[in-house]
Amino acid sequence: MRRTLLAGLIVGSLVLLGGGWVGYRGWQARAHLLNAAGLAQQLSAEVMGSDVDRARRTLAALQEQAGEARAATGDPGWRVGQHAPYAGDDLGAVRQVAVAIDELARDAFPTLLRADLSTLLPGKGRLDVARLRTVSSQLTETDEVVRRARDRIAAVPTTGLVGQVRQAVTDLRAEIDQLATLTGGADQAARLLPTLLGADGARRYLMVSQNPAELRATGGMFGAYAVIEAEAGVLRMGEQSSVGGLGQFDLASKLSPEVRNLYTDLVGTYPADVNLTPDFPTAAALFRQMYTERSGTTVDGVLAVDPVVLSYLLRATGPVTVPGHTTLVSDKVVRTLLSDTYQRLDQKGQDEFFAASASAVFSAFFTRDVNPRAFLSALDRAIGERRILFWSAHQAEQRVIVGNRLGGSLPDQEKVPTVGVFLNDGSGAKLGYYLRPSATLTVGECRPDGRRLLLLRFTLHSTAPARGLSPSVLGLGLAGDPYTARTLVSVYSPAGGAVLTSRLDGVALRVGSGTERRRQAVIATVEVRPGATRTLEVDVLTGKTGSGDGDLWLTPTATPWTTQIKSAPHCDQ
Amino acid sequence: MRLTRIIMALTVGLAVVAAPTGAGAAQPQPTPSQPNSQPTAYPPQPPVLTVNPSTIIIGETATLTGAGFGLNEAVQHAVSSAPLAIGQRNQAPARRGDGSTVAMAPVAYQAAAPLLFTVQADAAGRFSVPYTPSVTGRLTFTAVGLTTGRTASATLTVLPRSQPTPSRLPVTGDSIIGTSLTVGGGLLGVGVVLTLAGLAWRRRRLDAGTN
Numbered sequence: 001m002r003r004t005l006l007a008g009l010i011v012g013s014l015v016l017l018g019g020g021w022v023g024y025r026g027w028q029a030r031a032h033l034l035n036a037a038g039l040a041q042q043l044s045a046e047v048m049g050s051d052v053d054r055a056r057r058t059l060a061a062l063q064e065q066a067g068e069a070r071a072a073t074g075d076p077g078w079r080v081g082q083h084a085p086y087a088g089d090d091l092g093a094v095r096q097v098a099v100a101i102d103e104l105a106r107d108a109f110p111t112l113l114r115a116d117l118s119t120l121l122p123g124k125g126r127l128d129v130a131r132l133r134t135v136s137s138q139l140t141e142t143d144e145v146v147r148r149a150r151d152r153i154a155a156v157p158t159t160g161l162v163g164q165v166r167q168a169v170t171d172l173r174a175e176i177d178q179l180a181t182l183t184g185g186a187d188q189a190a191r192l193l194p195t196l197l198g199a200d201g202a203r204r205y206l207m208v209s210q211n212p213a214e215l216r217a218t219g220g221m222f223g224a225y226a227v228i229e230a231e232a233g234v235l236r237m238g239e240q241s242s243v244g245g246l247g248q249f250d251l252a253s254k255l256s257p258e259v260r261n262l263y264t265d266l267v268g269t270y271p272a273d274v275n276l277t278p279d280f281p282t283a284a285a286l287f288r289q290m291y292t293e294r295s296g297t298t299v300d301g302v303l304a305v306d307p308v309v310l311s312y313l314l315r316a317t318g319p320v321t322v323p324g325h326t327t328l329v330s331d332k333v334v335r336t337l338l339s340d341t342y343q344r345l346d347q348k349g350q351d352e353f354f355a356a357s358a359s360a361v362f363s364a365f366f367t368r369d370v371n372p373r374a375f376l377s378a379l380d381r382a383i384g385e386r387r388i389l390f391w392s393a394h395q396a397e398q399r400v401i402v403g404n405r406l407g408g409s410l411p412d413q414e415k416v417p418t419v420g421v422f423l424n425d426g427s428g429a430k431l432g433y434y435l436r437p438s439a440t441l442t443v444g445e446c447r448p449d450g451r452r453l454l455l456l457r458f459t460l461h462s463t464a465p466a467r468g469l470s471p472s473v474l475g476l477g478l479a480g481d482p483y484t485a486r487t488l489v490s491v492y493s494p495a496g497g498a499v500l501t502s503r504l505d506g507v508a509l510r511v512g513s514g515t516e517r518r519r520q521a522v523i524a525t526v527e528v529r530p531g532a533t534r535t536l537e538v539d540v541l542t543g544k545t546g547s548g549d550g551d552l553w554l555t556p557t558a559t560p561w562t563t564q565i566k567s568a569p570h571c572d573q
Numbered sequence: 574m575r576l577t578r579i580i581m582a583l584t585v586g587l588a589v590v591a592a593p594t595g596a597g598a599a600q601p602q603p604t605p606s607q608p609n610s611q612p613t614a615y616p617p618q619p620p621v622l623t624v625n626p627s628t629i630i631i632g633e634t635a636t637l638t639g640a641g642f643g644l645n646e647a648v649q650h651a652v653s654s655a656p657l658a659i660g661q662r663n664q665a666p667a668r669r670g671d672g673s674t675v676a677m678a679p680v681a682y683q684a685a686a687p688l689l690f691t692v693q694a695d696a697a698g699r700f701s702v703p704y705t706p707s708v709t710g711r712l713t714f715t716a717v718g719l720t721t722g723r724t725a726s727a728t729l730t731v732l733p734r735s736q737p738t739p740s741r742l743p744v745t746g747d748s749i750i751g752t753s754l755t756v757g758g759g760l761l762g763v764g765v766v767l768t769l770a771g772l773a774w775r776r777r778r779l780d781a782g783t784n
Contacts, residue, residue, distance in 0.1 A: 501627070508625070514727065520627065
């Protein structure tokens, strides 16, 4: 009897001691992990601020903390504890979190820190391709480390975990998912870029500028274009000309029946209309073919940009003086280029001014000491807003680009149901500068057939004056009154979805319709008088989804959109 | 933690190769309308053929409306259809030689709606005609003015009637089963230990009582 009591006491003390030990180690691990989280935040700020020395010290501290956390969760007591009922899975989860963070700190972050951004900036008109190749192989390794960490955390079951631990695992999962998307993208880009820049043979691209004053679905009518030649990282700007000079073509028979049904033969006839469709690869391939037919030379891809990109870049360079003309300032450049120029100059003057602006900004980048950080965030924003688009004529490259925002491709499948609202000018004028679009997307009821209702409310306001605009702004004035902007609004359902009914200012509206890439599209004619606002409401069905999220894909305009998305709970909740 | 920003900085860094091309962005030379204007204007026109509403449920009627055809012109309509195939993105619809699509499995609903019919435009070149489809799917109407040769098309989505809501099956992911097994196993283990301990205790008390 006494012996059993003694044995019980010993076992009890051991369990208590063990529990205490594991608890103590857990408390230690928690402190180290919290420190690591703080340091990671500090590290990212320092990297963004190009403060390399301090970032190195922070990284060293981060590695130490992560290592301690890993050690704290790696002793035998902890391992035994993982088999205990109730708390075992929590201990296991904390262990996995500590290991994942330690691996990232030791194997992923140092590479990212070594990849010095400033060496990637083009100096003396060229980019160091060999250096880029080195960075590329480092990135591939980093990407593998991040993937491993992601798989590790993805394998941790979250049901049954204590609230705090579950939250930590869920947060880390989201962070690492995002990180993996980015390293994956960076890895692909770094592998692709040397080839694109002519490391494996000279390349030739068409760079077109989209003009949001006369709207097209991908941003604006193709205006000027330039041939860019790339060889071993050196970029040269070749022939420059105006798209209008290319004339007319007979490529309607090459169009897909879907595009032809929705946007007529115009898409294959005028270079100014290739981007009536929002699918940039379609527009770019057509434009390339038109250029080849006219010039006899082929190009390897098409790059599209708009003047708003220039306004972002001017923020990095500071004001740029155009000799013989005005000074370009970031805040005013869109107005200068898209409005004032048409008012002030005749067509010949406009062309001269635009060409002079181009070369002025171009030389500013190579002569001034531009802050890389400001410059990078300008580019990042422009790509995010789909104002820089790229298409490669080489299939293997295009397969990589197509999944990226830069590719501007209308996907035929998606995770979040996405409604497209695309604007094409129907007045033949340059009134796009005065338009202020906004859109609200509300996620509605779940339907028994597995689809979900989405309500789009689109408004278009015109700030155009009622008189005083020059003939080159008013253009063809197809809406009757030359000051009234006629916009053909294409509303695309999510992939696999459908468009139900459309109302303009509350009255049922007859709309054109068709399909493109598994989406039903309708085209509504919206005419806005100076100072007026029109409201278009469209009810849309998703494909089969339970998701309560929604997203919008919009034509980038001269003045950014005002948007709002009202999500709802998932249908299973 | 904002680990992502570190990578973001790097990704954008790579985008820097666009720098010289980015400078090219400085030439937004908007071309005003085509210099040598052709008879066909380049700006897109409002739709010529519309079908409203754009989506109906089988059995309902949509209205086809045309405008801009020849005065009193006969306008021929051809109807082709493709299955909805929601969620089956790799399934391409069957294609005719001219590129139009045909339904692979049309579901007969009632007396078949005509797939080819002619409508007379009025003195202003307009027409309006009801259409009640007999199949579900995406129906594409192609209208051809028999005198002017003017062509236009519109697409109607025809949904099947809603089936009664299928009873939702519980989500039984591997991880959930795995976890419940772990938890269940743990509980079972605890239960066994408690029972054994309880038995041993009682025995001891009984023993003590008899002693």
